Amino acid sequence: MVSQINNTPPANAGNQVKKETVEQTNQRQQVTQQKQAAASPQPTAPQAKQDSVSITPQAKQMARLQEKANNSSGIDQEKVEKIKRAIAEGKYQINVEQLAKRIMQFEGEIFRKN
Known part of the structure; x- marks a missing residue:
């Protein structure tokens, strides 16, 4: 109690100061890491390749002929x-x-x- 009268911090006050300092240090490190992460370029995910199909003119003609044959009766009227x-x-x-x-x-x- 005498330490309180002389305005000196209590005996466990040093531990509180250290805890606050450690917490503040951790917070500063987290903020610094967040800033660095925001400033550094993010690795981009590889672009997904899009599949594509192209039909040759011969295949288009074959499809038309096949459709015509399917629609015909097979009899030369x-x-x-x-x-x-x-x-x-x-x-x-x-x-x-x-x-x-x-x-x-x-x-x-x-x-x-x-």
Whole structure:
């Protein structure tokens, strides 16, 4: 109690001063580190590569032809109409030899499969 009368700090006051000084030092170090981190250039993450696809003109043409084939019935309607007219007018000529050859080819293919 005598130390309080003479305005001298109590015995444990030195410990408080040291604690405050250590805390202040830690705070200053944190602020300094934050400033350094803000001032130093941040390492940038590598840019993600973007995938890209390019279609060649040939592939585009192939896609158009494939779409056209898918949309068609597979029957040449113009040719069918032409043959119908020729038959109706009596102008359609049947090549008997070619017909016989094709029938033989067809039957040969059937019997080879079995």
